[in-house]
Amino acid sequence: MSLVEVVTNAMVGFVTSVPVNFAILPLFGAPVKLGASMGITLAFTVVSVVRSYLVRRFFAIHIKRFAHWCQDFHDGMRSLGSMT
Template identity: 40%
Template structure:
């Protein structure tokens, strides 16, 4: 069964939104270990930037693999 482009985007966005919370919490916990001290607002902003990149990456990879699947000869 083929996944539509819209559903590919919805899946990618859902995946990244769930990961966004994990990423922000991870930043808050890990950054101080490396001597990086940021505010909550800065962590949220960085998380949004990384989220945007992740959405684009996930969507493009999904479409690439779908194109490979469609182009692959059966047999």
């Protein structure tokens, strides 16, 4: 589901970004045609999808490990408290 969410978000971003690039880039001295604007946006969209997916997977994997560590730490502290 992470990939579905990331791709959906990227598609919405792509549809939004093409006209924005087409309008904004000429203001910075980079006049572009619609096809070029779509190409630029597509390149950034692909990078965004890969980046977002990898970040989500990283957190999905490591948050479980961190949660287990926290639980073990909590259990250890509770057992120390019951010794007194």
